[in-house]
Structure formats: C-alpha cells, structure tokens
Amino acid sequence: MALVERSLLGPGPSNAYPEATAGLAAPMLGHLDPEFLAMLDETGNRLRTVWGTANQRTLPLSGTGSIGMEAAFVNFVHPGDVVVVAVNGLFGERMCDVAARYGAEVVRVDHEWGTPVDIERVLAAHPAPAIVAAVHAETSTGVRSDIKQLGAALRERDERTLLLADCVTSIGGEQIELDAWNVDIAYAGTQKCLGVPPGLAPFTVSERAWQHRVEKPTTWYLDLGLIGNYVTGGASGGRAYHHTAPTAMVASLHDALGRIIAEGMPAVATRHREAGEALQAGLQEMGLELFAAEGHRLHQLTSVVVPEGVDSADVRKQLLTDYGIEIGGGAGKYASSVWRIGLMGQNARLDRVEMLLGALKRVLGR
Amino acid sequence: MALVERSLLGPGPSNAYPEATAGLAAPMLGHLDPEFLAMLDETGNRLRTVWGTANQRTLPLSGTGSIGMEAAFVNFVHPGDVVVVAVNGLFGERMCDVAARYGAEVVRVDHEWGTPVDIERVLAAHPAPAIVAAVHAETSTGVRSDIKQLGAALRERDERTLLLADCVTSIGGEQIELDAWNVDIAYAGTQKCLGVPPGLAPFTVSERAWQHRVEKPTTWYLDLGLIGNYVTGGASGGRAYHHTAPTAMVASLHDALGRIIAEGMPAVATRHREAGEALQAGLQEMGLELFAAEGHRLHQLTSVVVPEGVDSADVRKQLLTDYGIEIGGGAGKYASSVWRIGLMGQNARLDRVEMLLGALKRVLGR
The missing domain is CATH 3.90.1150.10 (Aspartate Aminotransferase, domain 1)
Structure with a gap:
C-alpha cells in the first residue's frame, strides 16, 4: 500500500522537523548505554534552554503530553489540597478531572472559551490554595494566557502556593521563561511546536515544588522520585533503572531541540x-x-x-x-x-x- | 558527532526490525486521520494474531512496557481485593508494589530467583483471590513459567478469579495462546521480541475481566474506559479523542507485526x-x-x-x-x-x- x-x-x-525524523531512524541505543545517558542529559539541558529554567529536574516523561498533566497532579496533590484551576478550554477542564481523581478539592474558575485567564478572578477564588493551575496556550481555543503576570501576582501574595502551567502548545513556539515567571511545575508535549512525533512529555519541577511532593504517589510509572533516580541520578549520584526509556523518541526530541537551539x-x-x-x-x-x-x-x-x-x-x-x-x-x-x-x-x-x-x-x- | x-x-x-525503523520514518499521520485509524485497527488485529486472542479490547497503550503493568492493576484492582502475585524475579516483585499502590491486599508467593512459578503453591496461597498475577517470561532471570497450566488450574477451581500475565519478554518470541490459556489481562512491551523501539505497551483484556473493571480508576491517562472510546470506538460506535496517540510508534509497531505475521x-x-x-x-x-x-x-x-x-x-x-x-x-x-x-x-x-x-x-x- x-x-x-x-x-x-x-x-x-504537526509534521516533524527533518532532524526529528532522522533521530528516530538513527541506530538504536540501550537505555543504560553511556552514549544514551549523555544524550538524555543533553536533552534535559536543551529543554532547560527552551523553557527558560534552571530546574535540575527537567526531563522527558515516557508518554504523550497528557501524561505530563497526570504526573503534575499525582505527584503534587495531597488528598484534600485546594487546587484552583483556571478553566478556559478543554485542557483546563481536563485538569479538574485529573486533580479530583487524586483527591484535590478543586476550585474551578470558569471562563468563556476563547478568552484568556482572568488573573483577578483566579486570585479571588481562594486565599491560599496549594496549587493554582492554568494553561499557557489553550489548544482547544487558540488563546494565550499571561502566565508571567499570574506568577508575579501569586508570588506577591504568598510564598506557598505552587503555580502549575500546561505548556503543551507553547513550548518551542514562543519565548517562555519559567523561572522568571515563577512557574513551579510545567509539562508539555513533543508533537506541537517542538516538531517531534507524539510520545514524550517534557516535564520540569522547581526545588520549591519538589519539597512539597507526594513521597509515595499512587502511580508507580509516574513516581517522580523513582524516575528521578534514573534520569537525574539518585542521592548517591548513581542511576537506578526504573523503566525502559523510549530511546528512539528521546533521540528524536534531542535532535529537534538541537535544531531549535541552533536556529535560536x-x-x-x-x-x-x-x-x-x-x-x-x-x-x-x-x-x-x-x-x-x-x-x-x-x-x-x-x-x-x-x-x-x-x-x-x-x-x-x-x-x-x-x-x-x-x-x-x-x-x-x-x-x-x-x-x-x-x-x-x-x-x-x-x-x-x-x-x-x-x-x-x-x-x-x- | x-x-x-x-x-x-x-x-x-533489542535492535529493531528494519520494517520497524522504516515505519518510524514514514510520513506522519494525525491521530484522527482515517488512514491512521485503519492502521490502529490493523495493529489491534495483528496483536490478536500474535497473542492468540479474540479479545476486542486489544490495543497498544501509550507508554513503555511498565505502563502496561500499571494499567493492568489500576483498572482491575478494587480497594481490598486479594491479589496473589507469583514472585520469581524483579517483575513479580514490582507487581506487588504496583498492586499495593492501588489498594490491593497483596499475597506474595515467593520463589527462588531462577526457578519457574510453582502452580500448587500459587493455588494454595488463597482460596478465592480476585486476581492471580504471574510473569510469563521473567526478564530478570531468563525463566519461563507455565501460564497455560496455571490458567487451567485456576479455571478448574472457579470462574471468578482473573488471571493476569506479564508477556513483556515473551510476545513475538514464542507461541502464546492467551485465550486457550485462560488469561484475562495481559500486557507487553515493544522493545524485546517484537523488534520495535520502546514506547508502547500492547495490552489486552477479556470480556470477563472487563465486567469487573474499576469504573473510574484514579488514573485519567490509563483509564481504559476512556481510552477504549478512542481505540475501539465508544458505545455509539464513534471514536472520541482521548489523548494524542504516539502515531510514529504505532506505525513502527504495525509494520514490525506485519513482518512477524508474514514470516509466521x-x-x-x-x-x-x-x-x-x-x-x-x-x-x-x-x-x-x-x-x-x-x-x-x-x-x-x-x-x-x-x-x-x-x-x-x-x-x-x-x-x-x-x-x-x-x-x-x-x-x-x-x-x-x-x-x-x-x-x-x-x-x-x-x-x-x-x-x-x-x-x-x-x-x-x-
């Protein structure tokens, strides 16, 4: 056929960058091969560059973009935590579903679809939530919300609330400065502006958020403590096998990011x-x-x-x-x-x- | 470099079949493209052939092999369920961890590593567990256990207990007859004998097991009810978007399975x-x-x-x-x-x- x-x-x-396709088809490496681990480290560095963050814990998770959303909630929501979700499209809607599955007390702030997140209303929704979650670029409506301003407003109010941002459709397509914007937890997908086939979820978490993570989340596959021991090394500095990383997809992401950074x-x-x-x-x-x-x-x-x-x-x-x-x-x-x-x-x-x-x-x- | x-x-x-590499590099399709959906359907058919099952719900999950294990427990363990796990290596060990995270009362049946599962001891461990779980081909030790005999013995005892089998290292490398062996839930990985890079977890579930599934599991990403609406069509026959399928990986699996079936x-x-x-x-x-x-x-x-x-x-x-x-x-x-x-x-x-x-x-x- x-x-x-x-x-x-x-x-x-979207159609992949030629570099991403070439990366997929390159000779395969094992997930514990020193060459592969060096590529994984460099992929983390490149994600940091594109995302504007120095977070040590910056890595591609082994699933499509939605697994990033799941990882963000399962690892950081403690049962009963108040999570304010700005809902201005399908993906904000989905955040409410996912957060509730992990025991969050979800406070929705509904917006008309097609409009950006109203920061004042999000702030007014609860005086001291554990997490405020919003979508940077809503794939369902084509709207950008001002995460920078939301982060500044939240940080001005207190030091405790974590800011969680969905960057699935923004990463690699526009300038993002997660650290300057005070974002604590962010996830993305590879199949939009990064120009890589679907199959990985870039993920990053600040040290501040890491201190508040769930020690033993219900999920094994997305347990960031266990994954971190492989991707960024354990307390002893060594790398412990967790699951077999999707090596071809990582190579593809690595090469597409290289191209993006070369272009600038x-x-x-x-x-x-x-x-x-x-x-x-x-x-x-x-x-x-x-x-x-x-x-x-x-x-x-x-x-x-x-x-x-x-x-x-x-x-x-x-x-x-x-x-x-x-x-x-x-x-x-x-x-x-x-x-x-x-x-x-x-x-x-x-x-x-x-x-x-x-x-x-x-x-x-x- | x-x-x-x-x-x-x-x-x-393992190194990929050339067909798998070619599939990765083929022009990309969208996850809702009729051409892609036909390929996904055919991939299900091919998995049924290789696994020896007629299960309607046979599909590749969007993650590496371990996500299959997670999906098997999160969707079928009700809190308090007794789950008997035959542990004769690392992956049996891991099953205990995963099952417990979802509220199972885990009954371990420990074996010396390097030996196969002792069916008599597994049967004796509990008179009427909800699930008995075992690894077909233990990747950690290189041992095959007799799933056929285990299935026959369980079904002879009662009609209720579900049999869950890890086929990560057996699929595509040896003859498997899930239906004849009375296996209700099975998962696998692509990166072993299927000769496809890591990144997908073939999964199958019998109608009998489907009737006992958890209606709303904690996980959103691995909620088989939601995924099924996309992969096999919903009650109305239509397909509802769940998450973006890893299209390049699915093409790779599709093509490698085609080669395996052509060889026989x-x-x-x-x-x-x-x-x-x-x-x-x-x-x-x-x-x-x-x-x-x-x-x-x-x-x-x-x-x-x-x-x-x-x-x-x-x-x-x-x-x-x-x-x-x-x-x-x-x-x-x-x-x-x-x-x-x-x-x-x-x-x-x-x-x-x-x-x-x-x-x-x-x-x-x-």
Whole structure:
C-alpha cells in the first residue's frame, strides 16, 4: 500500500522537523548505554534552554503530553489540597478531572472559551490554595494566557502556593521563561511546536515544588522520585533503572531541540509569529472571523469561526482528500462551529500559509 | 558527532526490525486521520494474531512496557481485593508494589530467583483471590513459567478469579495462546521480541475481566474506559479523542507485526528457539554455567553465571567499547553475579550467536 503524505496543519501532531525524523531512524541505543545517558542529559539541558529554567529536574516523561498533566497532579496533590484551576478550554477542564481523581478539592474558575485567564478572578477564588493551575496556550481555543503576570501576582501574595502551567502548545513556539515567571511545575508535549512525533512529555519541577511532593504517589510509572533516580541520578549520584526509556523518541526530541537551539529560540518564536500573523490576516481578508479574543491569539494555533451555512466536516474532509491537508475541528461544544489551524514547528513557514489559504479559498468558493 | 551503532544483546531494547525503523520514518499521520485509524485497527488485529486472542479490547497503550503493568492493576484492582502475585524475579516483585499502590491486599508467593512459578503453591496461597498475577517470561532471570497450566488450574477451581500475565519478554518470541490459556489481562512491551523501539505497551483484556473493571480508576491517562472510546470506538460506535496517540510508534509497531505475521509466528518462534539453543550450547561449551533452571530456560533471553574471579562490569564494558555489543548485568541481588544475553526479534539469528560467542571468548580469554 502506498504511503500517504499529509500536511498536518491541525492542533497537533504537526509534521516533524527533518532532524526529528532522522533521530528516530538513527541506530538504536540501550537505555543504560553511556552514549544514551549523555544524550538524555543533553536533552534535559536543551529543554532547560527552551523553557527558560534552571530546574535540575527537567526531563522527558515516557508518554504523550497528557501524561505530563497526570504526573503534575499525582505527584503534587495531597488528598484534600485546594487546587484552583483556571478553566478556559478543554485542557483546563481536563485538569479538574485529573486533580479530583487524586483527591484535590478543586476550585474551578470558569471562563468563556476563547478568552484568556482572568488573573483577578483566579486570585479571588481562594486565599491560599496549594496549587493554582492554568494553561499557557489553550489548544482547544487558540488563546494565550499571561502566565508571567499570574506568577508575579501569586508570588506577591504568598510564598506557598505552587503555580502549575500546561505548556503543551507553547513550548518551542514562543519565548517562555519559567523561572522568571515563577512557574513551579510545567509539562508539555513533543508533537506541537517542538516538531517531534507524539510520545514524550517534557516535564520540569522547581526545588520549591519538589519539597512539597507526594513521597509515595499512587502511580508507580509516574513516581517522580523513582524516575528521578534514573534520569537525574539518585542521592548517591548513581542511576537506578526504573523503566525502559523510549530511546528512539528521546533521540528524536534531542535532535529537534538541537535544531531549535541552533536556529535560536527568539528566531523560532519570530518564525511562528510571522507565519501566524500572515495566516490570520489572510483568513480575515477571506472574510472569515477568528474565534479567539483579539490580543490573546496564539500565532502557532489559529481558531476560526466556521461561516454560517458551511458544513465544518465537509470542508475538513475535502481539504484532506483533495489536498492532503489536515486541519482540526473545534473542541467540546465548538466541535463543528470552529476550525483549528496549526502552524507549528516545521510548519511555521510562509509556504504553508499560502498553501492552506489557497486550498481553503477553493474549497469555500471564495 | 558520529552516530554509534550497537548490537543490543541485553535484556532489551533489542535492535529493531528494519520494517520497524522504516515505519518510524514514514510520513506522519494525525491521530484522527482515517488512514491512521485503519492502521490502529490493523495493529489491534495483528496483536490478536500474535497473542492468540479474540479479545476486542486489544490495543497498544501509550507508554513503555511498565505502563502496561500499571494499567493492568489500576483498572482491575478494587480497594481490598486479594491479589496473589507469583514472585520469581524483579517483575513479580514490582507487581506487588504496583498492586499495593492501588489498594490491593497483596499475597506474595515467593520463589527462588531462577526457578519457574510453582502452580500448587500459587493455588494454595488463597482460596478465592480476585486476581492471580504471574510473569510469563521473567526478564530478570531468563525463566519461563507455565501460564497455560496455571490458567487451567485456576479455571478448574472457579470462574471468578482473573488471571493476569506479564508477556513483556515473551510476545513475538514464542507461541502464546492467551485465550486457550485462560488469561484475562495481559500486557507487553515493544522493545524485546517484537523488534520495535520502546514506547508502547500492547495490552489486552477479556470480556470477563472487563465486567469487573474499576469504573473510574484514579488514573485519567490509563483509564481504559476512556481510552477504549478512542481505540475501539465508544458505545455509539464513534471514536472520541482521548489523548494524542504516539502515531510514529504505532506505525513502527504495525509494520514490525506485519513482518512477524508474514514470516509466521511459528517460524519466528522456531528462529528464537534455534538461536537461543545455539547460544546456550556455546556458552556451556565455553565452560560457563547457565543461571535459569534447566527445562525452564527462555530461548530469547539467557542468564549466565559470572565465573568466579571475573568482574562482571569489566566484561560488559569491554564488549561495549571493543565490540559495540551490549549485554545486560543481572537484576536485584544478582546485579554483578549474572549476565543476561538477549537474542530477540531481529537479533534472534545465528550470526548474532557467533558474534557474541566469539567476542565473549576473547574477552574472557577462554
């Protein structure tokens, strides 16, 4: 059967950077091989660079992005802890589910989808929560929230509350400064702006948060104490086997991060911004309405209102079959009234913009 | 920096089948693309073939082998359930840890490492446990246990007890007939005899076990009810997005399984047996002692006693640096007194046997 080639311009996965594909296909190493461990260390360093953090505990977890969310709650929620969750889309919604499974007393701060997190309302929701959780770039709506300002406000109020940020769709697509923003726990995915296939969840935790972790979480697989003994070395400095690291995926992430850092994170962010701005301008010129609130729109992921009288699924199907272009539907109640168009990683390029605009114009007959 | 090529002859990961590597590097598909969903369905079919089961719920979980163990317990242990675990190596040991985290009353049946599971003792441990768990092929010791006989004995006693089998090192390396053996829950890894890089955990569950699952497990990521809605379709037949499937890894597994099935599972099992027998004969001719009990030795993974006066780590290091060959040390208290040599998947070949025997002979000066 012939292989099918797609332009993955949905909310992720995106097409991989060529370096990521080459990394996947490179000769395999064992998970205890000194060469592999050096690569794992360097991957940690590169994640620190891209994320703007000095956290020692910065590592790729062995699962897709969602496993990062799970690890963030299972390792840091003590039963009965108050966790304030800013909900402005599907992934904030999911945080509430996950946190509750681990015994948190969840305080939701609901927002209209398409709008950014309202920091005042989050602060007012509880005077002294154990954790405040928010999504930096909401994949479900295409909205960016101001994590920097949220972190500053929280730290001004007290020294105790931990700030947890979902960076799945922001990492590698825009400048992030976790340490300067006072973020304590963050997770991400590889399949968006990092330009790596899905399968790993970059994760980082501050020393302050580490002191408040759950000593023996219910999960064995995501027990950060055990994983840390392998990835960053135990108290004795040695590395203890925990589970077999997904070596090919780590190599792929390592090589994609190398490429991003060689290009320079500021330049990569600019590339994403320019592609996103060109796309958004082009869509509006076509008479389409953008879904996310102005001033808070992601460049790497654009949400578009499906015009009246147009069948969302038909358009997506036609783009896929006639042009090999995948774009996404909306999430939740916006499933059929919003499209999501991603220009992430390797796809954050002007040629992709023209290709998508041209194809969409034809399909919509505009 | 030059890429390093290794012969991965330890307890896993093993070198990938060429088809698996090609699958990794094929053009990426989105996790909701019809082409990808067809590939996922076919991967389920192929897993059913290799595992000898008709279970509808047969799928690759998005993590390494250990996530299969976690999923097996978190989804089927109700707090207070009696779980009898046959412990004859590291992975039986780990099952006790994982089961206890989810509230099981664990009844351990300890065996000397290197020996197979004693079915009479397992049966005698408790008259009516909720689950009996055992490892088919113990990666830590190189021992095979008779899961078929265990299943028959359990089913003869009652209809209620679920049988859970770890197939991480057996899948794809020997004939398995889960349905005929009365296994209810099984998990595996991709990086051993399936010849795929680490990163997925094949998983299967019988209808009988499904009826006894935990409706809302603590984990969100491994909630089989939610995952099933995506992988096998929900009650309505539609597929609901859960998490982004690791598409490149699934393609790799799909292609390696295709190759195994084309060769034929009986032929693949014979290839593993012949390679293992040749290795074990050669090691004994060299005057080395095998660790696993005779008559219960795996062909795909051979455990060898490190000879008196020989430094285990030195030998492994010399094999790695001078020959590019990775073999494993022992596990647990046998870390430095046992070597583990795997001939799995692509490496279950006579040329690998000669290469390893020749190199080991030189290094040991025999």
